[in-house]
Amino acid sequence: MSGNDGAADVRTLVVDDEREVADAYALRLRGYCDVDTVYSGEAALSAVADTTVDIVLLDRHMPGMSGDDVLSELVERGYYGRVVMVTAVDPGIEVLDMPFDDYLCKPADREDVRAVIDQQRRILAYETLGEYFSVEAKRAVLEAELDAEKHREHDRFGAVAEQAERLEARARRLLTDDDILNRFEEVDRGEM
Incomplete structure (x- = not known):
């Protein structure tokens, strides 16, 4: 077997306006995958435009550009990767029309976040x-x-x-x- 071990080579971007929360999720992923963190929707779009990002962990409720807006913009730009909403916003029926790939409710523990990263890497x-x-x-x-x-x-x-x-x-x-x-x-x- 060659390739990587687990999710080590997956490029993941954590997007959350609450720095402590974003940094906590990044810490849970450190050593497991290649992880970067940004604290706004605008910064997320810049990061995705500037480098290859495989998986975006995206908060829905952010001031300015919300996670829903970021998701729409990623689709419009033809983003080739996976998007996981990681949020405290309770999902409603509107999620049926949203083009994300997975949804985690906060707080998500380390094992769940890593499992989702590995699953989305495989897909x-x-x-x-x-x-x-x-x-x-x-x-x-x-x-x-x-x-x-x-x-x-x-x-x-x-x-x-x-x-x-x-x-x-x-x-x-x-x-x-x-x-x-x-x-x-x-x-x-x-x-x-």
């Missing part, structure tokens, strides 16, 4: 893996069937190759066992 890993397999299969068959000159002449082929590399790197980082990736690479997609 994101498999989503990324599926996307990678689709993109890489297309790239591999074109590389096998077309000569190298055609690859260099076509910008879209280069973009697909770069996308495949990014997806593979992220999938390998998120998976605890990358054997499935190794088996995928062993398939000959060339001429018959």
Whole structure:
């Protein structure tokens, strides 16, 4: 088995306007995953725009830009990751229409937070893996069937190759066992 151990390589962002609460959740995750903390919705959007964030732990009730607003903005921006609401706001029927991936009521204990991070890591890993397999299969068959000159002449082929590399790197980082990736690479997609 290769890859990471548990959630160690997962990039998690804790978002809560109450510094003590955000820092407490970050402390629960320290050593378990790569964790950063911000204290406002605006800072959360900046952090997600500036770096790869796999999982956002998001408070719903914040002054200024609420967690609900952040969630909507993440969806609008095409955020590729998972969002877990961690909040003292009692869920109502409105949560049925909200595009979050999990919901924890405060106070959430260390084991629950870590379990949710691991679960969301696995889901994101498999989503990324599926996307990678689709993109890489297309790239591999074109590389096998077309000569190298055609690859260099076509910008879209280069973009697909770069996308495949990014997806593979992220999938390998998120998976605890990358054997499935190794088996995928062993398939000959060339001429018959």
